[in-house]
Amino acid sequence: MSIPLIDLEKLTHETESVRSKEIKALDKACREIGFFYLVNTGMPASKMQALMREAKRFFALPQAEKSAIDITNSVNHRGYGGIGEEQLDETGNADWKETFDMALDFPSDHPLAGKYPSMYGPNQNPKDPRTLEVLQDYYVDAFEIAMKLLTAMAQALDLKDDFFTRCFVNHVTVLRMIHYPPRPNIEHDNGAGAHTDYGCVTLLLQDQIGGLQVRNRQNEWVDATPIENALVVNIGDLMQHWTNDEYVSTAHRVRASMSDSHRYSFPFFVEPDYETEVACVPSCASVDKPAKYQPILSGDWIKARLDATYSYREE
Ligand SMILES: O=C(O)CCC(=O)C(=O)O
Ligand SMILES: [Fe+2]
Numbered sequence: 001m002s003i004p005l006i007d008l009e010k011l012t013h014e015t016e017s018v019r020s021k022e023i024k025a026l027d028k029a030c031r032e033i034g035f036f037y038l039v040n041t042g043m044p045a046s047k048m049q050a051l052m053r054e055a056k057r058f059f060a061l062p063q064a065e066k067s068a069i070d071i072t073n074s075v076n077h078r079g080y081g082g083i084g085e086e087q088l089d090e091t092g093n094a095d096w097k098e099t100f101d102m103a104l105d106f107p108s109d110h111p112l113a114g115k116y117p118s119m120y121g122p123n124q125n126p127k128d129p130r131t132l133e134v135l136q137d138y139y140v141d142a143f144e145i146a147m148k149l150l151t152a153m154a155q156a157l158d159l160k161d162d163f164f165t166r167c168f169v170n171h172v173t174v175l176r177m178i179h180y181p182p183r184p185n186i187e188h189d190n191g192a193g194a195h196t197d198y199g200c201v202t203l204l205l206q207d208q209i210g211g212l213q214v215r216n217r218q219n220e221w222v223d224a225t226p227i228e229n230a231l232v233v234n235i236g237d238l239m240q241h242w243t244n245d246e247y248v249s250t251a252h253r254v255r256a257s258m259s260d261s262h263r264y265s266f267p268f269f270v271e272p273d274y275e276t277e278v279a280c281v282p283s284c285a286s287v288d289k290p291a292k293y294q295p296i297l298s299g300d301w302i303k304a305r306l307d308a309t310y311s312y313r314e315e
Contacts, residue, residue, distance in 0.1 A: 002222065003033065003035050003036060003037060003214065003222065003224055003232075004025065004028075004029045004033070004036045004037070005036065005037045005039055005227075005230070006022065006025060006026050006029060006036045006037065006038055006039070006233075007022055007038075007039050007040045008038055008039070008040050008041050008042065008145065008148060008149065009040040009042070010022035010040070011023060011026060011148065011149070011152040012148055012151075012152070022152075023152055023155050023156045024156070026152055026153065026156055027153075027156035027157075030153065030156070030235055030239075030243075030246075030247040030248070031246055031247060031248065032217075032248075033214070033216065033217075033248070033250060034234055034235040034240075034247065034248035034249055034250035035214050035224065035232065035233070035234045035235075035250055035252070036232075036233050036234075037227050037230040037231070037232055037233070038145070038149070038203070038230060038231045038232075038233045039227070039229070039230045041145050041229075041230075041231055042141075042145065043141050043142070043145065043229075043231075044141075045229055047134075047137060047138055047141060048138075048205055048229065050134045050137075050138075051134055051135070051138045051177075051205065051266060052207060052264055053134075054128075054130065054131040054134045054135065055100075055177045055179065055264045055266070056264065057128070057131065058100060058126055058128075058131055058177065059098060059100075059177075059179040059264075063082075065127065066080045066082070066098075067080065067082070068127075069124035069125070069126070070082065070124075071085065071099075071101065071124075072085070073124065074121075074124055075117050075118055075121065076113075076117060076118055076119060076120060076121040076122075077101060077118070077119075077174075077306060078101055078102060078103065078121075078122070078123045078124045079100065079101065079123070079124030080098070080099070080100050080124070081098060081099040081100070081101070082098055083095075083096060083097065083098050083181070085099075086099065086309055087193060087309065088192055088193035088194070088195040088253075088309060089190070089193025089194045089195060089253070090193075091193075092190050092193050092194075093188055093190040093193075094190070095190060095191060095192050095193055096180060096181065096183055096184070096188060096190060096191050096256040096257075097178050097179060097180045097181075097191055097192060097254075098178070098179050098181070099176055099177065099178050099179075100126070100176065100177040101174050101175070101176050102123045102125070102135055102139070102174070102175050102176075103123065103172055103173060103174045103175070104120075104170070104171065104172070104173070105122055105123045106120045106121055106122065106170075107122065108121050108122055112170055112274070116274050116299060116303075118303055118306075119172050119274055119299050119302070119303060120170070120172070120274070135175060135177075138175065138266075139173075139175045139268075142175065142203055142268040143168075143173060143268075143270075145203060145231070146173070146201065146203055146268065146270045147165045147168065149201065149203075149233065150164035150165050150168075150200065150201070150270070151164070151165055153201075153239075153247075157243065157246075157281055157283050157284065158282075158283040159281055159282075159283065163281070164200065164272070167272035167273055167276040167298070168272055168273065169273055170273045170274070171270075171271060171272050171273050172271045172272075172273070172274065172299065172302065173199075173268065173269060173270050173271050174267075174268070174269040174271065175266065175267075175268050175269075176266065176267050176268075176269065177264070177266055178192075178264065178265045178266070178267070179262060179263075179264055180192075180209075180211065180254065180256060180257045180262065180263040180264075180265075181257065181262055182257050182258065182259045182260060182261060182262065183256035183257060183258065183259065186259075188256055189255055189256050190253075190255075190256055191211055191253075191254035191255055191256040191257065191263070192253055192254035193253060194215070194251050194252070194253040195251065195252070195253070195309075196236065196237055196249040196250065196251055196252075197234060197235075197236035197237065197249065197267075197269060198236055198237050198238065198269070198271070198301065198302045198305040198306070199236040199237070199238050199239075199269045199270055199271035199272075199302060200235075200236055200238050200239045200242075200270045200271065200272065201233055201234065201235060201236060201239060201270045202233065202234050202236060202267050202268065202269050202270065203231045203232075203233055203267070203268040203270065204231060204232040204233070204234070204265060204266065204267045204268070205231055205265065205266040205268075206224075206226050206232065206263075206264075206265040206266070207226065207263060207264045207265065208226045208228070209226070209257065209261055209262075209263040209264075210223065210225060210226055210263075211254045211255040211256070211257065211263055212224040212232065212252060212253075212254050212265070213252060213253055213254070213255065214234075214250055214251075214252045215250060215251040215252065215253075216250075221253070224252070234249075234250060234252065235247045235248060235249050235250065236249050236269070236270075237249045237301070237305070238271070238272075238278055238298055238301060238302075241278050241280075241293050241296065241301075242278050242279075242280070242281055242284075243280075243281060243284045244280045244281075244284040244285055244289065244291055244292055244293070245292060246284045271298065271302055272298050273298070273299075274297065274298060274299030274300075275297060275298075275299065276297065276298040276299075277295050277296075277297060277298075278295060278296050278297070278298050278301070279291070279295035280292075280293065280295075
């Protein structure tokens with residue numbers, strides 16, 4: 001099965017017939033593969049290029065400057081992650097990548113930072129204000145796209161339009177930059193180990209190098225070949241819970257870059273307010289298919305998953 005294309009302009013089109021046809025296609029993609037390319041997102045190409053440029057500049061900084069904002073110094077998972085800090089698939093080699101994570105910046109004396117210090121609180125910012133500005137700018141645009149998409153998903157699931165978006169007041173959505181340096185030797189082919197994402201949906205911007213692969217229902221790895229100006233979107237575990245397994249959170253991985261190339265990618269992990277109760281939505285349960293999961297708090301779930309993949313977070 002190949003990865004379908006979904007058009008955001010059509011998902012939000014004023015003509016009902018155009019809109020509902022695309023919403024059906026979205027629904028099918030979420031049920032059958034859990035991955036799709038999102039095109040016509042409205043994100044200016046210049047913003048994507050700016051992010052790419054700043055990522056290259058940031059990861060090329062001296063190690064000491066990056067390590068000054070190391071993620072292991074933060075309790076709330078913000079800042080720079082060096083090679084080997086995250087291992088997504090415990091059975092393989094360490095992920096051959098370095099990362100930078102940012103989210104909404106809450107002062108450390110904010111009540112939410114007091115209550116959930118491992119999820120809310122201040123960012124650790126890059127020193128260069130230009131880099132920060134580009135990151136913040138991209139975050140705002142990507143968030144807007146995500147809210148349009150979640151509105152369309154609510155429509156696809158016969159829910160109120162704001163069923164998902166109302167859970168994004170004090171949300172913990174993360175923008176991550178990833179650099180996959182050339183692999184250290186030919187055998188070390190693991191850029192990012194096989195995993196599923198934790199949150200609602202992930203919107204991924206990738207460069208033209210390639211390496212992302214998606215596991216289909218036949219257990220074959222399918223290349224998510226880069227398409228210029230498209231975002232790769234996938235369903236995360238929370239959305240799978242919410243929909244009683246109707247929407248599927250699909251495993252994916254990244255092959256490490258070859259010896260002469262560097263790959264850059266930018267996942268935007270769309271994750272609701274900590275205290276969002278995630279319980280089976282009405283349209284996904286029936287007498288024949290009762291709710292499979294107990295309701296969970298979104299933040300408890302994401303925190304548990306982060307704690308499991310990062311050694312420094314183990315208590
Ligand atoms: O770099 C990519 O293409 C995907 C990264 C990814 O799956 C993740 O960070 O969760
Ligand atoms: Fe992922």
